[in-house]
Amino acid sequence: MAEKVPIGYECLNCGKIHYPKHGRCLQCKHQDFKNVTLPSEGTLITYTILKAPPTGIDRSSLLLGIIDLGEVRYTGQLEVEPNDIRLGMKLKAVWKKVREINGKPVSGFVWFPL
């Protein structure tokens, strides 16, 4: 199986790319989209080191950030040495378990230093 990569949703009318998914285009209200592969590398634009994670995260500290992928941005977990973290750093997405919700594991993208 091919490695999982971030997916966006391109409006078939105006071409705007969305992430996450919407039922109607944020720009033109068109309803048809196609899945497009997003870059799996991006730039960190903000982050936090959360010392009080919610239920379902079995860690005392969690790194979260927003990553700019060019046409869209992505919110996700980061796996970076806290001392190395800085705005503008390049990160790469890896698909892995991110949390348990109602006792069930949930996967998503975790961003590692490039």
Place this chain on the structure above:
Amino acid sequence: MREVAIIGVGLGSRWGRFDGSLIEMMAEASLDAITDAGTDEIDAVFVANMGAGRINNQTALASALIDYLNLFPAVGASIENGPASGGTAARIGYMAIASGIHDCVMVTGGEKMRVAPAPVVTDFIATMSHPEAEYIYGITFPSLGAMLARIYFNKYGVTSEDLARIAIKNHKNGLMNPHAHIQQKITMEGILTSREAKLNNPMIADPLHLYDVCPVTDGAASIIMCSLEKAKEISGKRLIKFTGTGQGMDTMAVHEREDPTFLKAVKDASDQALVMAGLKRKDINFAEIHNAFEILEIAELESAGFYERGKAHLAIRKGETEINGRFPVNPSGGLKARGHPVGATGVAQLCELVWQLRGEAGERQIPNNPKHAYAINFGGFGNNVVATILSKT
């Protein structure tokens, strides 16, 4: 449309931890508002609450409150709109009276949050975030506040000291508010610059410290509104008019906003409320701002247009937002000191505006006879925001 006045307000006992039930807590605030209004002839009750179905195992709260207080034949409905539930319920109450459907409406907001452990409360708040793009990653509201703060720090030179300065001001105001949950004097040294500060005020979502974030609070608030015509007949109090209401929306996922530091919903809600009231920003004498995180006090003041982008923290450094300043902000102590029982907050903000406009705010009274007051009730992480303007008649 008919003009609408607020004739009664109440917050019940001091906020913090309430030992009775959620309905008993809301009843206490409601009875205070009824006493203040001098009438219990209420046609409709709107109850604002976000999480009782999840953390208190109770739904359909308006039915329960009407039953408990024997407000029959009043009719009612519960309004859930995240942390903007209170402001939204008041807006709906306003619409009900302005339209002529009802004459007298009670709006009660309440949230009993201290029943659950902190991670559960944090998670229940986080259910407002985008389920696939934010929630699954463990995004919490403090983490969204922290990520906003980091952009602000980087872009506008806001510092941890600026946030602490806001917290110190809000605690100072809270000390003069008998309803406030947090009644504690704090100093820059105690929370930021001394060696002990690291213990007193740990980082909880870098760059936000404990004292940059609101507490978890039980609390309720209630207002009674009626048509201005009826208010003139029945109320012996100084009448406070509901002069403006606005509501704005934005994308649910914060990362989809072109500029995450610009809170579009705050601007839209504020513009609408000001147009409706026929006022300019300079006419507003003071504000209650939804500061679940102190960075939001800065961001909302700027997005609402009271300060230029990137400039509010400079005005705060000069003391402009103190009770005796040019533009007092959160004389109640705001969410930071009064507390933030989510469904109650928007209603409690309006209670504070009324007390201040009537000149009944005691030690924390804003001087020079304020005439027009503004509140912003911020739902989601700014994707659903209600602005309200109240004015002295």
